[in-house]
Amino acid sequence: MAIGRTQWAIAEGYIPGTSHGPAPAMTSHEAACLLNAGERDAHVEIMVYFTDRDPVGPYRALVPARRTVHLRFNELKDPEEIPRDTPYASIITSDEPIVVQHTRLDSRQAENALLSTIAYSEA
Amino acid sequence: MAIGRTQWAIAEGYIPGTSHGPAPAMTSHEAACLLNAGERDAHVEIMVYFTDRDPVGPYRALVPARRTVHLRFNELKDPEEIPRDTPYASIITSDEPIVVQHTRLDSRQAENALLSTIAYSEA
Amino acid sequence: MAIGRTQWAIAEGYIPGTSHGPAPAMTSHEAACLLNAGERDAHVEIMVYFTDRDPVGPYRALVPARRTVHLRFNELKDPEEIPRDTPYASIITSDEPIVVQHTRLDSRQAENALLSTIAYSEA
Amino acid sequence: MAIGRTQWAIAEGYIPGTSHGPAPAMTSHEAACLLNAGERDAHVEIMVYFTDRDPVGPYRALVPARRTVHLRFNELKDPEEIPRDTPYASIITSDEPIVVQHTRLDSRQAENALLSTIAYSEA
Numbered sequence: 042m043a044i045g046r047t048q049w050a051i052a053e054g055y056i057p058g059t060s061h062g063p064a065p066a067m068t069s070h071e072a073a074c075l076l077n078a079g080e081r082d083a084h085v086e087i088m089v090y091f092t093d094r095d096p097v098g099p100y101r102a103l104v105p106a107r108r109t110v111h112l113r114f115n116e117l118k119d120p121e122e123i124p125r126d127t128p129y130a131s132i133i134t135s136d137e138p139i140v141v142q143h144t145r146l147d148s149r150q151a152e153n154a155l156l157s158t159i160a161y162s163e164a
Numbered sequence: 165m166a167i168g169r170t171q172w173a174i175a176e177g178y179i180p181g182t183s184h185g186p187a188p189a190m191t192s193h194e195a196a197c198l199l200n201a202g203e204r205d206a207h208v209e210i211m212v213y214f215t216d217r218d219p220v221g222p223y224r225a226l227v228p229a230r231r232t233v234h235l236r237f238n239e240l241k242d243p244e245e246i247p248r249d250t251p252y253a254s255i256i257t258s259d260e261p262i263v264v265q266h267t268r269l270d271s272r273q274a275e276n277a278l279l280s281t282i283a284y285s286e287a
Numbered sequence: 288m289a290i291g292r293t294q295w296a297i298a299e300g301y302i303p304g305t306s307h308g309p310a311p312a313m314t315s316h317e318a319a320c321l322l323n324a325g326e327r328d329a330h331v332e333i334m335v336y337f338t339d340r341d342p343v344g345p346y347r348a349l350v351p352a353r354r355t356v357h358l359r360f361n362e363l364k365d366p367e368e369i370p371r372d373t374p375y376a377s378i379i380t381s382d383e384p385i386v387v388q389h390t391r392l393d394s395r396q397a398e399n400a401l402l403s404t405i406a407y408s409e410a
Numbered sequence: 411m412a413i414g415r416t417q418w419a420i421a422e423g424y425i426p427g428t429s430h431g432p433a434p435a436m437t438s439h440e441a442a443c444l445l446n447a448g449e450r451d452a453h454v455e456i457m458v459y460f461t462d463r464d465p466v467g468p469y470r471a472l473v474p475a476r477r478t479v480h481l482r483f484n485e486l487k488d489p490e491e492i493p494r495d496t497p498y499a500s501i502i503t504s505d506e507p508i509v510v511q512h513t514r515l516d517s518r519q520a521e522n523a524l525l526s527t528i529a530y531s532e533a
Contacts, residue, residue: 044171044173044255044284044286045173045284048413050413050414050445050447050509051445051509051511052443052444052445052478052508052509052510052511052528053441053443053480053511053513053526054443054478055480062272062273066249066272067272067273072176074175074176074177074251074253075175076173076174076175076213076253076255078173078211078213078219078253078255088447090445090447090476090477090478091477091478092477092478092479092480093477095476096447096476107213107218107219108213108214108215108216109175109177109213109214109215109251109252109253110215111176111178111215111251126435128443128478128480129478130443130445130447130478130509132413132445132447139175140173140174140175140253140284141175142174142175142176142281142284143526144176144279145524145526146277147522147524149431149435149436149522150431150436150520150521150522151273151274151520151521152273152274152275152277152398152521153270153272153273153277154277154400154401154515154521154522154523154524155268155270155277155278155279155400155524156279156513156524156525156526157176157266157268157279157280157281157526158281158404158511158526158527158528159175159281159282159283159284159528160528161413161414161509161511161528161531162284163413167294167296167378167407167409168296168407185396189372189395190395190396195299197298197299197300197374197376198298199296199297199298199336199376199378201296201334201336201342201378230336230341230342231336231337231338231339232298232300232336232337232338232374232375232376233338234299234301234338234374262298263296263297263298263376263407264298265297265298265299265404265407267299267402269400274396274397275396275397275398275400275521276393276395276396276400277400277523278391278393278400278401278402278523279402280299280389280391280402280403280404281404281527282298282404282405282406282407285407290417290419290501290530290532291419291530308519312495312518313518313519318422320421320422320423320497320499321421322419322420322421322459322499322501324419324457324459324465324501353459353464353465354459354460354461354462355421355423355459355460355461355497355498355499356461357422357424357461357497385421386419386420386421386499386530387421388420388421388422388527388530390422390525392523397519397520398519398520398521398523399516399518399519399523400523401514401516401523401524401525402525403422403512403514403525403526403527404527405421405527405528405529405530408530
């Protein structure tokens with residue numbers, strides 16, 4: 042059952058530079074949760090935007106048919122790592138309909154905080 | 165007053181495996197809050213998607229007319245329990261219009277954290 | 288500048304029964320933030336839905352032209368108080384376009400947690 | 411790649427008056443994250459709405475082409491500072507399509523709490 046859209050945006054982005062608690066579960070991180078409920082693999086490209094320099098990307102990810110990938114921005118390495126403690130934003134495009142949800146776990150202080158929202162989408 | 169849609173998606177899903185504080189209120193959990201404001205009972209089916217295996221489901225729930233059900237994913241048992249500390253996602257379909265909101269309470273650390281978002285919907 | 292819609296839904300609702308910290312700022316509460324950016328007063332009605340009994344309402348609120356009202360569900364009294372520690376949901380209707388955002392501050396434990404989402408809307 | 415809309419609303423707004431932890435990272439703040447993925451600079455205007463007085467603004471911001479600006483409401487000064495511990499709401503308009511996400515970091519207590527949501531948009 043294909044559901045979703047092919048173009049998504051997350052305007053908030055910030056990977057806290059420090060963490061408390063056992064890794065990797067409690068490591069401060071930011072994730073784009075990608076759901077491909079359809080019958081064909083989705084090839085995803087992510088462009089990352091900054092405040093004061095040109096965008097970086099595309100980062101690439103595969104979301105197989107009928108699978109979800111919870112992509113951690115702090116694990117992206119190619120073409121380059123996303124800097125910590127730096128505001129960014131992202132555009133996510135896919136060749137198949139997907140659903141994108143943005144989540145951050147912030148464990149800079151002793152107790153973790155969470156945020157999440159369905160990303161902005163266009164048909 | 166019927167309001168809502170019949171197809172919903174939650175791309176983020178993760179049931180923390182540990183908790184602090186008195187159960188069940190402070191038990192780490194993830195919920196799909198389902199609102200059926202209409203005059204006919206809604207029969208709901210939930211498919212759960214994983215990173216590395218086939219989807220599981222459908223899980224079934226009834227949301228009576230003019231009622232809300234706050235369904236905890238960690239209480240789902242049929243056809244099988246959803247594993248803890250494991251990324252998943254879900255597709256929720258209904259035979260009547262409903263509204264779906266996703267919430268997590270994470271009490272892995274001493275103080276709880278919360279996230280919530282209206283799910284993604286298609287007409 | 289009128290912006291918004293006239294029918295909104297919040298599927299998640301739960302007023303924590305206990306709090307830590309100075310009242311009223313840190314009292315556990317749940318709010319529907321209502322923005323009326325238009326030039327005419329908005330008359331708002333809220334119906335509250337439960338798991339196991341008939342809906343209650345309408346609760347009524349006035350959002351004057353070009354004003355915002357951050358309505359705390361825990362302060363609603365007419366026709367009756369909303370019970371604590373009880374799942375509920377709400378439908379918000381207005382005779383003028385408004386924007387609705389749902390927020391909870393949970394201070395049951397020593398440190399507060401927050402959630403927020405734009406509510407679900409229909410034209 | 412232009413994506414987004416030109417009119418956005420955030421119904422929730424509240425800048426906590428106190429903070430714990432090192433500034434500016436852990437200072438209580440509220441942000442409108444603005445993403446302009448297009449090829450033309452976006453000129454943004456923000457009107458701020460209150461409970462009991464006329465709206466204030468417009469505040470102005472420039473989001474250059476292919477850049478993101480994470481605008482902190484607590485740093486706005488012209489035409490006037492936004493008061494602390496006071497409910498407000500905002501309307502954000504742009505002459506180019508942008509995407510807007512609302513985030514708050516609340517560090518009034520020892521451990522920080524977070525909320526975030528994609529703002530409400532109209533075409």
